Amino acid sequence: xxxxxxxxxxxxxxxxxxxxxxxxxxxxxxxxxxxxxxxxxxxxxxxxxxxxxxxxxxxxxxxxxxxxxxxxxxxxxxxxxxxxxxxxxxxxxxxxxxxxxxxxxxxxxxxxxxxxxxxxxxxxxxxxxxxxx
Amino acid sequence: xxxxxxxxxxxxxxxxxxxxxxxxxxxxxxxxxxxxxxxxxxxxxxxxxxxxxxxxxxxxxxxxxxxxxxxxxxxxxxxxxxxxxxxxxxxxxxxxxxxxxxxxxxxxxxxxxxxxxxxxxxxxxxxxxxxxxxxxxxxxxxxxxxxxxxxxxxxxxxxxxxxxxxxxxxxxxxxxxxxxxxxxxxxxxxxxxxxxxxxxxxxxxxxxxxxxxxxxxxxxxxxxxxxxxxxxxxxxxxxxxxxxxxxxxxxxxxxxxxxxxxxxxxxxxxxxxxxxxxxxxxxxxxxxxxxxxxxxxxxxxxxxxxxxxxxxxxxxxxxxxxxxxxxxxxxxxxxxxxxxxxxxxxxxxxxxxxxxxxxxxxxxxxxxxxxxxxxxxxxxxxxxxxxxxxxxxxxxxxxxxxxxxxxxxxxxxxxxxxxxxxxxxxxxxxxxxxxxxxxxxxxxxxxxxxxxxxxxxxxxxxxxxxxxxxxxxxxxxxxxxxxxxxxxxxxxxxxx
Numbered sequence: 001x002x003x004x005x006x007x008x009x010x011x012x013x014x015x016x017x018x019x020x021x022x023x024x025x026x027x028x029x030x031x032x033x034x035x036x037x038x039x040x041x042x043x044x045x046x047x048x049x050x051x052x053x054x055x056x057x058x059x060x061x062x063x064x065x066x067x068x069x070x071x072x073x074x075x076x077x078x079x080x081x082x083x084x085x086x087x088x089x090x091x092x093x094x095x096x097x098x099x100x101x102x103x104x105x106x107x108x109x110x111x112x113x114x115x116x117x118x119x120x121x122x123x124x125x126x127x128x129x130x131x132x133x
Numbered sequence: 134x135x136x137x138x139x140x141x142x143x144x145x146x147x148x149x150x151x152x153x154x155x156x157x158x159x160x161x162x163x164x165x166x167x168x169x170x171x172x173x174x175x176x177x178x179x180x181x182x183x184x185x186x187x188x189x190x191x192x193x194x195x196x197x198x199x200x201x202x203x204x205x206x207x208x209x210x211x212x213x214x215x216x217x218x219x220x221x222x223x224x225x226x227x228x229x230x231x232x233x234x235x236x237x238x239x240x241x242x243x244x245x246x247x248x249x250x251x252x253x254x255x256x257x258x259x260x261x262x263x264x265x266x267x268x269x270x271x272x273x274x275x276x277x278x279x280x281x282x283x284x285x286x287x288x289x290x291x292x293x294x295x296x297x298x299x300x301x302x303x304x305x306x307x308x309x310x311x312x313x314x315x316x317x318x319x320x321x322x323x324x325x326x327x328x329x330x331x332x333x334x335x336x337x338x339x340x341x342x343x344x345x346x347x348x349x350x351x352x353x354x355x356x357x358x359x360x361x362x363x364x365x366x367x368x369x370x371x372x373x374x375x376x377x378x379x380x381x382x383x384x385x386x387x388x389x390x391x392x393x394x395x396x397x398x399x400x401x402x403x404x405x406x407x408x409x410x411x412x413x414x415x416x417x418x419x420x421x422x423x424x425x426x427x428x429x430x431x432x433x434x435x436x437x438x439x440x441x442x443x444x445x446x447x448x449x450x451x452x453x454x455x456x457x458x459x460x461x462x463x464x465x466x467x468x469x470x471x472x473x474x475x476x477x478x479x480x481x482x483x484x485x486x487x488x489x490x491x492x493x494x495x496x497x498x499x500x501x502x503x504x505x506x507x508x509x510x511x512x513x514x515x516x517x518x519x520x521x522x523x524x525x526x527x528x529x530x531x532x533x534x535x536x537x538x539x540x541x542x543x544x545x546x547x548x549x550x551x552x553x554x555x556x557x558x559x560x561x562x563x564x565x566x567x568x569x570x571x572x573x574x575x576x577x578x579x580x581x582x583x584x585x586x587x588x589x590x591x592x593x594x595x596x597x598x599x600x601x602x603x604x605x606x607x608x609x610x611x612x613x614x615x616x617x618x619x620x621x622x623x624x625x626x627x628x629x
Contacts, residue, residue, distance in 0.1 A: 019314060027307055035303060042310045046317055053321050080320075083269055087313070090276045094306065097280055101287065101299055108292050114299060121296035 011052035018045035032102045032112045036095060043091040047084045054080030137184060138193050140177040141210045141264045144218065147174065148257035156250040160237065163246035164229075167253060171226040174256070178218030185215045186620045192627040194266060203330045207266035213473065213624020216617075217263045217397065220477055223606075224389055224484050225256055227599035231488040232382025234593055241289065241380070248288055252386065254281040262394045268316045268406070269326045271398055275312065279305045279362070282391045285383040286375050297374035304361055304371045308395075311358030315351045319406070322347060328405040339411055348407075349415040355402055356417050363395040365458050366428030369451045373435070376447035381491035384443065388450045389484040393476050396457055400469060404628040409465035421462035422553065426560045428455030433567035437574075441501045442494065445571060446486045449527060452564060453479045456542065459557065463545045466625075471541035473621045474610075478526060478534035481606035485523035489600045492516040493579060503578050510579035515597060517579055522604045524572040529565055534610030539565065541618075 006013055018041055025038025054077040062075035102112065109117045151170045155163040184190065192211030199205070210218075229252065236245050258278035265271050279302070287298035320326055322344060323334035338344055357368075364372035376388045403412055412418055432452025436445050457479065460472025493509040493516055494501060510517025526533035539561060546557035610617060 019310070023307065023310060026303065026310075032299070039306050039310075042306075043313075046310070046313055049321075050317055053317075083317075083320075086269070086273060090273055094276060094280060097283065098302060098306075101283075101295065101302065104287075104290075105295050105299060108295065114296075114303070118296050118300065121292045125293045 012049055015045045015049035015052065018042075018048065021045075030113045030115050032098075032105065032114055035114070036098045036102065039098065040091065040095060043087065047087055047091075050080040050084050050087070054078070134195075137180060138195055138210075140181050141208050141214070141218070141260070142195055142197070144174045144177055145208075145257050145260050145264065148253050148260065152250045152253040152257065155246050155253055158246055160242065160245040163249045164233065164237075167229060167249040168226065170253065171222045171229070171256070174260075175219060175222040175226065178215060178222060181210060181215035182212070182219055182620070185210065185212045186623065188619070188623065190623070202327050203325055206270060207327060208264045209266040209328075210264055211624050211627035212620050213627070214263045216477075216620055216624060218260060220480055221259045221263070221390060222256060224480050224603070225252060225386060227603050228382045228385040228389075228484055228488065230599035231593075231596040232380060232385065232491070234596065235380050235491065236382060244288070248285070251281045251284050251288075255285070255386065255391070259390060259394045262398050262401075266328050267326050268319065268328065268331070268402070271401075272309070272313055272316055275362075275395070275398070276309055278391060278394055279309060282387055285386060286379050288383060289379050291378070293374070294378040297371070297378040300371045301375040304368065308358045308361035308368075311354045311361070313358075315354035315358060318347065318351050318354070322351075328401070331406045332408060335407060335411060339414070345414070348411065349417070352407060352412060352415040352417045353420070356399065356421065359395045359399040359402075360421075360424065360458070363392040363399070363454055363458075364451060365424050365454055366431055366451060367424065369428070369432070369454075372451055373444055373447045376450055377441070377443040381487055384447070385484040385487040388447065388487065389480040392450070392454060393480055396454075396461070396472070396476060400461060400472065401628070403461065404465065404469065404625065408629075413464070418462050418464060421458055422557075425455045425459035425462050426556060428452060429459065429560055429564040430567070433564055433571065437567060437571045440503055442490060442503060442506055442575070443487070443501050445575065446483070446490060449486075449568070449571070450483060452568070453483070453527060455564075456538065459542055460545070463542070463549065463557075467541065467545035467548065469625050470618060470621050471538060471545055473625070474534070474541060474614075474618065475538035477617070478538050478607065478610050481603045481610070482523045482526040482533075482535065485519060485600055485603040485607065486527075488596070488603070489516045489520040489523065492596065492600075493520060503575070507578050507581045510576075511582070513592075515592070516600065519600045519604050520579065521576060522607055524576060526607045528568045528572050532611050533607050534614070535607075537611060537614045537618075 022038045022042030022045055026035050026042060029035055029038060056076045059074055059076045062078040064070055105117055106112060109120050111117060147170055151166060155167055158166060192209060195208040197206040197208060236248060254277060258274040258281065261274035262271060283298050283302045286301055287294050319331060322338065323331055325331045325334055361368040376384055403409065429452050432448055432455060436448035436452065439445050439448060457472050457475050460468050460475060492513055493506065496512040497506045497509045500506065522533065526535035529535040529539040543558060543561055546554045
């Protein structure tokens, strides 16, 4: 019974597993590039979930023909598709900002390890303050 | 539709447009433009408050585009939204006026228009959190707020600011992801994104007794997501660095506005989407109370331990966010009212502490160490007095709004079960004691007899006026507490 439910909802289950992989990578991996990949995984998993919710088997993309003769009931739900498109725009913007920040951090600290970066930044700050004193 | 009902929509659009305009203007022009737009939107918010804050007035919805609910997008404004539409631009204007000298000098002077552009984007996102009736729109503006706030942290381009910005972004993206997953699951369960429709569907769903576990998971996801973003203990690790690494106006904006936007959204989701009964059923309120109690103590303890002035103010934010979440955790009615009241008081107090504190630091040669700040308030007695007002408010002394928040929180706690009431009162007392300890220590240092040179910096009338306005806000929230609480109560009643 449980297996059948899992099989029926396999896309949703896959999306949640992918979300988990993305979330743990974003949180726990020290490498900045891998963190960004984890973030992309996380967002893509949600888009997969949304897209699968909006899809209705046997129905077509919600594009009306020139005569406007196709019935609304023949289309898939267009709202999740709209949400996914908006989400992709947000996700791409965030990825761009994160990558640009990573480039700046690498130029300054010559490492991609966030723990090392935080440590180096703290040491640099202490040195600067001692110099001021 | 009445003409003034266009104010919320045009405020948001004006800020979005201003973000583009500011980025192409020369520094002086961008500064004047940003101030004018903030002033205009503040006036718009005040007008809305005058109309919607009248006893018995009703909230209104504004249809976006040509599709009515449940298909289209909506904006909604009531007394509480109007109050916040005054607070957000007001505090932002004060932060920009007072922080202007630090922005227009040094290496970053040529980038001031970009900075103002980010502030305008942030304002659009904040107002959208207050007005939007649609959860997905809230998510989009949540990300805009995260990005613009992240850019404000790294604006100074120092190694420390960059590292703090990256930590802020990573943890905030985790929060956004959890929030988005919660929203998507809600859409999956109900087929709605507008708050009213969601509320009706969820009540019907809860009445059937089905999906109880799913609803609990959704409430937990949204709560934890927004708690991470607003730096509630134990998700606060990014906050002290982020709040103390950038230019003073950024520090003030981040700690007094950005975190409040997330808390406001959580309050809206609880009140308008789930309803308090559903939150109680999920027992997430217990989680909030425990985090809030722990945050109030640990934030204060960390503030005592630090030897840096700005970092001490930043740590105190972690404790104060605990106070606001305590109100949310105490629940509908008195708890929400206390949370919103403390949100207002803390916005003014924290901005005042950061901005006047920066002037005191400057008189001590820019040092952040307590040892160098000895006697700083004597060099600048006016700023010293203003800083003291902010500190008094956070401690909760008479004649400041902080006292009213603590009384409201304590009073509301007494209406709960004895264990909750006893722990809340004990934590409130202990946290107040700790607040006294670190603010008193700082005040003694600041007002100690001046041992260094008697160098006095020049006083900027605009900066002084801005800090004065924030201090006036703290005092007004004490003397006009009753009308303010009535407006908050009216706004909260319009939520349901």
